[in-house]
Amino acid sequence: MMIGKKKKRPFVSAIIVAAGNASRMDGIDKQLVEISGMPVVIRSVLAFEHSNKVDEIIVVTKKESIPELNRQVREFFANKVKFIVAGGKTRQESVFCGVNCVDDRCEYVAIHDGARPLVLTGAVDACIDDAVEHGCALLGVKVKETIKAVDEERFVEKTIDRENLFIAQTPQIFEIALYRRAMEHADSTGADYTDDCQLVESIGQKVYVSRGHYNNIKITTPDDISYAQALLEQMEDRI
Known part of the structure; x- marks a missing residue:
């Protein structure tokens, strides 16, 4: 037996999902809008580009955005990007398009x-480590606010204990064979999920929650753009 032999690092593929229709963005393509001179989707890509634990990146986007993203990937030296592919009609279909290219x-x-351009490379790396240990993991942060359950008339039914409540973020990271089993199950049942952890939970898999950070916001509305800009400036001031 060899003593002290270093365990081989697993091959990790990152899929950046940027194929949404941005229905709440007043016609703005949130993936291509710039924050401090860099497009949102490129900021997301570079968080994985800079990780020593990520081997390749696949970007899934709208068909008409592929030429522009190709140009931006070259401009910002995102050298790990292997493919930029068109997504499907739903988020799940788009993710599956990316998985089929790994x-x-x-x-x-x-x-x-x-649309989560402020994710930290360190958080990505920690989530990868947790996924390797547990089979799958996602970034998440504890709920800060008081949560109320209401009835159909919007009267409070109860206050929910927030001690064990977490806000799900991304990345969400899975052992590839596990994820493919969940894909096959969704295909066979006709299920369509907007959350990848929910997809694997549907086949009975538990998902570990890795420590996320509150700045890892998802840009959903135009107001989020200015908020992300302010958060980025704060983050850069701390460096």
Whole structure:
């Protein structure tokens, strides 16, 4: 037996999902809007580009956005981007398009919303480590606010204990064989999920919650753009 032999690092493929229709963005393509001179989706890509634990990146976007994203990937030296592919009609279909493009060596797949440009590379790395230990993991943060359950007339029925409540973020990272089993199950049942953890939970898999950070917001409305800009400036001031 060899003593002290270093365990081989698993091959990790990152899928950046940027194929949404941005229905709440007043016609603005949130993936291409710039924050401090860099497009939102490129900021998301670079968080994985800079990780020593990520081997390749696949970007899933709208068909008409592929030429522009190709140009931006070259401009910002995102050298790990292997493919930029068109997504499907739903988020789940878009993720599946990305998964079908991963390298044959892929052991873990990290799925991230392109509209979360402030994710930290350190958080990505920690989530990968947790996924390797537990089979799958997602970034999450504890709920801060008091949560109320209401009835159909909007009267409070009860106050929910927030001690064990977490806000799900991305990336969400899975052992690739596990994720493919969940894909097959969804295909066979006709289920369509907007959350990848929910997809694997549907086949009975538990998902570990890795420590996220509150700045890892998802840009959903125009107001979020200015908020993300302010958060980025705060983050840069601390460096």
